[in-house]
Amino acid sequence: MSASITLAGEGQIALKQSQKKPLVITKFIFANVPGLATDAPVDRAAGKPPVGQIVHVHDIPKENAGFVNPNQVVYSAQIGSDIGDWDFNWIGLEDADGLLFAVSYVPLQQKRKNIPPLQIGNNVTRNFLVAFDGAQALTGVKIDASTWQHDFTVRLAGIDERQRQINGDVYGRACFFGAGFKIDWVNDSFQMNPGGAYIAGIRVVRSTPLKIEPPSYPTVAWLDVALKRELNDVVASYTIVFGADRTDYTDSAGVGHYCVPLAEIPNASIALDRRVAEPIDASLITYLAARNGDYPRLRARGTKKEDVGLSNVPNAISDDPTTNSSQIIASTAALNKLQQQVGDSMTGMVAAFDMTSAPPGWLKCNGAAISRTTYAKLFAVIGTRYGAGDGVNTFNVRDMRGKFIRAWSDGGTVDAGRALGSEQANQNRSHTHAASTAGAGAHGHGGHIDAAGWHGHSAWTAGAGEGNTQILMGNQGINVGGNQAGSVMGSSSGGAFWREFGSSHAAHTHAVGINGDGVHTHGLNIYAAGDHVHGVTVGADGGNESRPDNVAFLVCIKY
Structure with missing residues (x-):
C-alpha cells in the first residue's frame, strides 16, 4: 500500500539532504484509533497516536527495505502468528530520530495469535511504498525490491x-x-x-x-x-x-x-x-x-449372459447338493443344504484352537452344563456320557482342561477294553534306575595264627678253610702248623717252664644248612570288627508329573 508522507516527514527529508545525512526508517507502528475515518485522506499534520492507542511496534530488519526505482523505496513488515491479539486501523513509519515519517489508514483489521486448539492465528504482511526525489540515495537502501516483493493478489x-x-x-x-x-x-x-x-x-x-x-x-x-x-x-x-x-x-x-x-x-x-x-x-x-438403489446408467441393468462370457451356462437350477452335472447351477437352497450336511457331519468333533475363546459353532471342553434344546444335535451325539447336567434340561460337555487325548482302542490290543470317552489315571512304565554304594569308613580286624605242633630240623656247617697259627715263646718264635692249641713249656734263660699259648685266625664265616621237615600248615584266625552299614544312593529322575512334550491349546467340541 502507498503511504502519505507527513509534513514532519517532508521537513526531515529536506533536513537530511541539507546535512547530507542518511534518512533511516526503523519502525512500523500499529495503532487502533477510535472513531478514525479510514476512508478519509490522511491528516499529514497529525503526530503519532497516544501511547494507549498504539497496539504494536515492529522493528524493520535491514533486509526488509528495498528500492523500486531511484525515487521510490518500500518497507515491509512481516508479523507471524506467534504475535497477538490486537486490532489496528492506523499504520505509521518512524525514523531513527523518532519522527513520524509516513502514515496510512486501513479498515479495522484483526491480528490474532495462534493458540491451538482454541484459536487459529493469522500472519500480517504490510508493505509501505514512499516516493520522493532521490529516495534511494537519501535512505541508503541498496536491495532491489523486485527480489522479494510479490503480487499475492494474482497468486491467490x-x-x-x-x-x-x-x-x-x-x-x-x-x-x-x-x-x-x-x-x-x-x-x-x-x-x-x-x-x-x-x-x-x-x-x-x-x-x-x-x-x-x-x-x-x-x-x-x-x-x-x-x-x-x-x-x-x-x-x-x-x-x-x-x-x-x-x-x-x-x-x-x-x-x-x-x-x-x-x-x-x-x-x-x-x-x-x-x-x-x-x-x-x-x-x-x-x-x-x-448409496443404494437403482443406477439406470450402469451397464449391469442390461447385462446378458453373452456380455460376461456365460452364454454356455443354462438357466436350469437345482436344490440337490449331491448333483455332479455341469449343466446345472446350484441354488441357494442346495448350498444351504450342503452347508448343513457338512456341519452335521462335524457335530461332536473335538479340536484344538490357538485362541482363548471358542470359534463360532464350537464350545469349550470345560465340563460346563449346557442346554439339551439349544445344543440338541450335540446332545444326540454324546448324550450324558460326561454328565447329566440337571438331569432334565442340561447335559455336560467333557472337561478336557490340562489333559491329553488318546486314541480309543476300539477293539485293538493296545490299551484294550477302554470305553469311549473314559478317563485313565496317570502311571509310569516299569523301568530301572542306576545305583551306587558309599564307603563305610576305615576300620580294622584282629586275628592270630595257630601252632603247627612240635617238629625238628637237622643242620650242618661248612668248613672255613686251612691256615697257620704263630706262637711266641720268649724271644724265639715257634711256628705251629694246622689248627692246634695248647701249652708249651720253656725258659728264657735256658731253663724249662710251661707257658700257655693260643692260636689266632683272621675273621671268617661258616655256612649253616637246615634240612626241611616236610609240608605243613599254620591256622589263621581273624576277629569280627562289629556291625556297620554301607549307604546306597539312587539318582532322582523326572518332575511332579508324567507327560510327553506338549503345547497348550484350547480344546473345543463342535455342536
Missing part, C-alpha cells in the same frame, strides 16, 4: 480458480444437497429453503429461508453465483434472478458469474423444481459409500 486468484475447477470436476455443473435452495409455495408466497450447493465449483450455503417475489409470470428463477472480493478476501456470493434464460457472464469488474435454474414458476402458486439435487446429508465420501 489463481489458487481460487484452480480450486473452483477441482470442485467442478467432483460436483459437476450444479449439485444441490437435498432440499437446499428449493423453491416452494409456502403461506401464500414463494420461499427458498436453506441448505448448500456447489455451482460451477463454487460452494454456496444458505442458513435461513428466503422469501422470493417474482416480478411477473410465467418466469424461471435462477441462482447467480460468483466469487467476489470482500475486504482482503474473496468469498462466494449469490443472488436470485428471473428470466426465461440466463447464461454465464463476466461483470464490469472482471468477475465471472455462473447461472443455474432453480424452478419454473408458471403462476403465483406453482414452482416446478429444476435443480439437479442429490440426497446428500453427510460428507460426500460417506454419502457415496452408503
